[in-house]
Amino acid sequence: MRIPVHIAATDPISEAGVAAALRPRPELRLVDPTEVDETTIGVVVAQRLDDSAMAAVRSAQRRGCVRIVLVPTELDDADLVSAAEAGICGVVPRSEATPERLVRAIEITESGNGSLPPDLIGRLLNQVSRLHRQVLAPRGLSMTGLSDRETSVLRLVAEGMDTHEIAGHLAYSERTVKNVLHDITSRLQLRNRSHAVAYALREGLI
Numbered sequence: 001m002r003i004p005v006h007i008a009a010t011d012p013i014s015e016a017g018v019a020a021a022l023r024p025r026p027e028l029r030l031v032d033p034t035e036v037d038e039t040t041i042g043v044v045v046a047q048r049l050d051d052s053a054m055a056a057v058r059s060a061q062r063r064g065c066v067r068i069v070l071v072p073t074e075l076d077d078a079d080l081v082s083a084a085e086a087g088i089c090g091v092v093p094r095s096e097a098t099p100e101r102l103v104r105a106i107e108i109t110e111s112g113n114g115s116l117p118p119d120l121i122g123r124l125l126n127q128v129s130r131l132h133r134q135v136l137a138p139r140g141l142s143m144t145g146l147s148d149r150e151t152s153v154l155r156l157v158a159e160g161m162d163t164h165e166i167a168g169h170l171a172y173s174e175r176t177v178k179n180v181l182h183d184i185t186s187r188l189q190l191r192n193r194s195h196a197v198a199y200a201l202r203e204g205l206i
Contacts, residue, residue: 002029003110006036006065008056009045018045018071021099028103036063041106045071045094049079049086057086066191067109071097084198087191112163112178112192151200153180158197 005028009015022028022043031040042060046053049072057068069090070083083091090105149170156166167174181193190196 003027003106004029004031004035004037004040005043005106006031006033006040006060006063007043007045008060010047010052010056014045018043018097018102022102025099025103028106033063036060036065038064038066040065040067041109042068043071043102043106044068044088047073048075049082054082054086057088061087069102069105069109071102081198084194087195089192089194150180150184153177154184154197154200157181157193158201 005022007015007019007022007030009018019030023030036042042057042065044053044056044060046056049070053070053072057070060068066087068086068088069092070088071092071094072079073094075083075091075093080091089109092101092105152170153166156169161169163174163177166172166177170177172180181196184190184196185192188196188199190199
């Protein structure tokens with residue numbers, strides 16, 4: 001079945017360019033705003049994650065598009081944290097946004113996993129760890145609340161492992177790993193795995 005994709009951009013030329021690149025792909029089906037639902041993957045194209053880009057993300061989410069791939073021209077460390085907190089599931093730098101790379105990110109996002117280049121994962125983890133050390137810890141704001149199993153799963157997610165790899169590493173079933181992540185995101189009202197990792201690091205839970 002083809003994956004429904006809704007493209008939004010902060011300028012019409014970028015939106016038209018990405019649409020032209022993805023429309024011929026047999027794996028995808030481009031949809032207009034009236035067709036968006038919870039199965040749709042949003043692709044937001046922007047110069048950076050500024051107010052206009054965040055407005056495009058929130059607009060797509062309000063329509064029911066809960067899984068978003070961001071295609072930014074530039075992204076600093078603060079933007080990475082904001083992207084995770086906004087529930088963005090994948091990031092593909094515009095300089096790397098070939099049709100094949102975009103399709104792969106969309107497929108990973110559609111499967112329920114996150115898609116970040118390794119260098120961006122490292123930058124995200126360093127940034128939220130720094131915020132914890134410099135802002136939260138000195139004020140005694142570190143929190144607990146995760147079980148040992150939940151902590152172990154989140155640490156492996158933070159290392160970039162997918163569900164299958166986590167299950168093998170911890171000798172759990174893939175269903176158990178998915179249930180643990182579902183319990184964490186539901187209990188803490190988080191949007192996805194990336195948001196859960198950002199939250200846990202920020203709160204000093206992992």
